[in-house]
Amino acid sequence: MLSDSMRRLTRREILSLIASAGAAESVAGSFRHALGAIPASARGSKIVSYELYPTRVLMRESIREAWQSSWRMQNRFQENHEVNLVRLKTDEGLIGVCDSQLPVARAKQVAESMIGHSPWEYLLDDSIGGLIVAAYDLLGQMAGLPVSRLFAPKVSERMIQTWWSQCFEPELMASEAKRGYELGYRVHKVKARPWQDPIAQAAAIADAVPPDMRVWVDANSWWRSVGRTLDFVEELAKFPHYFAIESPIRREHVDGYRMLKGKSALQVAEHMPGDPMPFVNERLLAAFVVGRPLGKALVQKALMAEVTKIPLWVEHSTPTGVNKVYQAHQAAAFPGIEYCISTDHMLEDDLMVEPFTVKDGFYSPPTGPGLGVTIDLDAVERYRV
Numbered sequence: 001m002l003s004d005s006m007r008r009l010t011r012r013e014i015l016s017l018i019a020s021a022g023a024a025e026s027v028a029g030s031f032r033h034a035l036g037a038i039p040a041s042a043r044g045s046k047i048v049s050y051e052l053y054p055t056r057v058l059m060r061e062s063i064r065e066a067w068q069s070s071w072r073m074q075n076r077f078q079e080n081h082e083v084n085l086v087r088l089k090t091d092e093g094l095i096g097v098c099d100s101q102l103p104v105a106r107a108k109q110v111a112e113s114m115i116g117h118s119p120w121e122y123l124l125d126d127s128i129g130g131l132i133v134a135a136y137d138l139l140g141q142m143a144g145l146p147v148s149r150l151f152a153p154k155v156s157e158r159m160i161q162t163w164w165s166q167c168f169e170p171e172l173m174a175s176e177a178k179r180g181y182e183l184g185y186r187v188h189k190v191k192a193r194p195w196q197d198p199i200a201q202a203a204a205i206a207d208a209v210p211p212d213m214r215v216w217v218d219a220n221s222w223w224r225s226v227g228r229t230l231d232f233v234e235e236l237a238k239f240p241h242y243f244a245i246e247s248p249i250r251r252e253h254v255d256g257y258r259m260l261k262g263k264s265a266l267q268v269a270e271h272m273p274g275d276p277m278p279f280v281n282e283r284l285l286a287a288f289v290v291g292r293p294l295g296k297a298l299v300q301k302a303l304m305a306e307v308t309k310i311p312l313w314v315e316h317s318t319p320t321g322v323n324k325v326y327q328a329h330q331a332a333a334f335p336g337i338e339y340c341i342s343t344d345h346m347l348e349d350d351l352m353v354e355p356f357t358v359k360d361g362f363y364s365p366p367t368g369p370g371l372g373v374t375i376d377l378d379a380v381e382r383y384r385v
Helices: 011-020 025-037 061-073 104-114 131-143 170-182 198-208 226-236 254-260 277-281 296-308 321-333 377-383
Strands: 047-058 080-090 095-099 159-165 187-191 214-218 242-246 267-271 287-290 312-314 337-341
Touching: 011 025, 025 131, 025 296, 047 104, 047 377, 061 170, 080 104, 080 131, 095 131, 095 321, 104 131, 131 321, 159 170, 159 321, 170 187, 170 198, 187 198, 198 214, 198 226, 226 242, 226 254, 254 267, 254 277, 287 296, 296 312, 312 321, 321 337
Parallel strands: 159 187, 159 337, 187 214, 214 242, 242 267, 267 287, 287 312, 312 337
Antiparallel strands: 047 080, 080 095
């Protein structure tokens, strides 16, 4: 990075940053296209200030006790989601927004370190957490392009957003499935745990929504063994809604996934391990689930998914609306991303002005410059700490 925070970057220096970011040519070419779209006078714009908004957002009242109860069973004692939003401002008056996905002290440290620097200096930077989202928001606004176009010259007009539920009792699980369906969602990820019967949950969901609400169940390794997994799969596959299972056993148990291959009536997905190649080479999975970080690592995985034809189910931005939209922009840019998962619909407020509208299972990312969304500062004040 430049030590002289008073000087703007030149076009040559920005091109050097693009080259050194280590992006595939398809992505680097899109970065160069964005640079070319920025007026010369604004090309080297830099960040001059930031605002940090620490918040704690409560879970929706209708599911609050059930969610907390399920978490307590997993030795997780939490009553809300801590969301530390950041707004970065440039010397041209542009404002980039994000959920920092960092503790308050670290978010403040990173934001302060960005003052005097250009958003171009943070291309694919996995070290700054969610603040990379605000940097891309600024770059998109500078170029007059949606964030999706920073990654690809041609992007999809829509992507599939997934409804999500914690492990609830069957009646509540059915109620949540119905709520998601009525809001336009057509894919539902549900949690399976030993204290609830996944077959009873499936039966309740099947009674509540039509079969075009497709469901996958995430066991987070609680099913423990291949034999038990196949027993559950045999019963779940009887429900036309169910199409996949996620993490039935520990991801380190590659031999277990070899044993599942060709025997499960449902698709099998797992979180991408440090070395995914055994799963890739032997075609053991229908999809990889991936989370953070949001920069270079995600781009590399998305491009790998295009080559291997093993899609990604992405869940790196779960509790707030702003990064959820960023996740959607990435899905629009990278064909290797099949589904995106968020949990902000489980909270009282997503802290956004614009609604996240899903129709017939699809969400259309904003087409205006940057992320195309705005933090709801009135809502932020209600939850600010």
